[in-house]
Amino acid sequence: MRTCLFLSTAIALAGLTAAASSSFTVANDESEVSGYFTLIDRVLLPNGSYACKVLDRGETQAFRNLYPINFYGERSQIIQRKTHDEKSHSHHGSGSLLDEEEGKQEARELLELNTNVQSSLRDVERHFLEADCDTVETDEELDSSNTGEVFNSDASSLGQTVFGDSNKMHSNGDSTYRLQEGDEVRKLVDNGPDKNRVDIVFMGDGYTLGEREKFFSDMQRLVNDMFIGDTFKSFLPLFNVHALFRPSKESGIGTQGKWKDTSFKLYRDGTELRGIYVADPRAARQACRAVGQYACDFPSLIGNDPYYGGLGGEFVISTSSNKSGTVVLRHELGHSLIDVGEEYDGGQVYSGVNAERWSIQNIKWKHWLTDPVPREEKNVLRAQDYAWYDLKKGPYKVKFNSDGKFKRWDLKISHSGVDTDDSFEVYLDGERLPWTSPGGFDRDFSEWAGDQGFSAGSHEIEFRQGAKYDNEEPDPERPIRQLCSVTMHEFMGEDEYRFDNSVISAYPTYDIKGRKTWRSNHEFCLMRNMASTQFCSICKEGLWHRLLSKASLLDEIQVDCQHEDDDEDEDVTGFEIEAKLIPLGQFREDQSKRVSNEEIYKTQWFRNGAHLEELDDQVKVKVPVSDEGIWEFKTEFKTPEVRKDPRGLLKASKVFVLAKRFCSKQ
Structure with missing residues (x-):
């Protein structure tokens, strides 16, 4: 225990900074040390081999949730960024990437290797590539920029690795990460230092020089919708949001698989309102990094386009659509920020805190369940069809069978281009269903429900x-x-399947092959129901954990030295100590964003190992000069949105030396 105390004290001494106003600050070690990452694209080829490409390496803020890798205390992790590729995820497109010649599937995943020690990154990267890749390629511009290691294309020869100049890693002065002439960056949400916040960068594509203010207006609207609106409002103090304008020569984004002359070359495969792809990811990667050394946690590309479309993965992609831009963006950001898979039916990736694959008896969200004993809500998926069908070709029919045992049904569809009430018709078993156009040409959703189940036999939707x-x-x-x-x-009655969105239970979800997993709620969560503006309780808890793995609740300790008669030439008589916390709970500037009065910081102060109970739940304290010594501040954040914190991410602490010798002017 004594050894740990002196180690922490040494770090505290190294972090001290003094000012002419006779004060000093002690930086929080967790936010001052750096983290390092490698981004790898890994593809399972039709022949069964893995081809890997190193896309990026860099420095970022420290990671708080890494796993030990050796007895020196060095830590690392490998995470899979959720890739929601239109070609491989069915809520946008078909079921898989397909090699047309071989007729075999090609699977792609985006992996991020993390560590808090730069030298460890080399080992973590090398070991991963040797063990998990058959061939290795490094982005040629990454090689030439001297930002890290350069690997040969054959994984078997990794012993011949050539190391670049690691001192150039992340230098914003390096041409690789320099803003271009005509670029403009505005910080739309500024909640503190980038190094201890979660930073999102919105980068516009297809905005010409004359559309500069339109871009910033569009970005401000998206920010207001999500971060001031319902979706992320309780998490807002943890975020910084940047907007990067880079003028394009042409307005809009490409279609029919062809991109325009724009900054990052966004395009659609056809004219359908589904996936939007980036043809120049390197330019987007470098532009995001140029915004700031610690600003590019989650890069997002926003196409100057009035209609639905998007993608997830390395970049969260959406459009400026007034109707659907926010709908797509918050859903795809949810995948990236929480690190979860799907909740809707017909997908492929069901992973993370919001999906249970194995057993409802050991369900991941047992601590959130409405019932004391887990139960499955009874329903069945009768039809699932990602049609992407041009109705000009004629009627489209979906047939399904029922066993006649269920009590209720629900039909959901999405459509585009149906701008008037007479432009679209839906029939169920020959009977026309009532329908009203949502207006406009953008992609939208319609739903019908029946309070009686289907008879046994075949049925048809037209x-x-x-x-x-x-x-x-x-x-x-x-x-x-x-x-x-x-x-x-089809659903059983309310006694066996509850539509109440406040209920947390085990609700079946079916993947593209009909295999069953479970989610936590009926239709409340925006990860399932894109019309919703809210995350479910399980996703909210996961979001707190993920955000606080990137940012510490404590920014720094600030000490103001007190002098007799406020004369700084006189001896120090005492100290005013303030713990600078991220403003949550009782310290929120806008208390309407507080979840409830149960959202609160609990704090403690210690001097030379003794708990000073009289200072509990205070963040600013005054003490006499006789209280010099080794101090420690501890805090724990309590919120109804988190019921379990197994890794202590909602806690922070700092050991520091309080001494008048640090009060001298510089």
């Missing part, structure tokens, strides 16, 4: 465009009239 539009000439300036997706469920 979709048509309005007959008056059959001979309409296509307009290249607007989306086609399209049926995007269809989902039909």
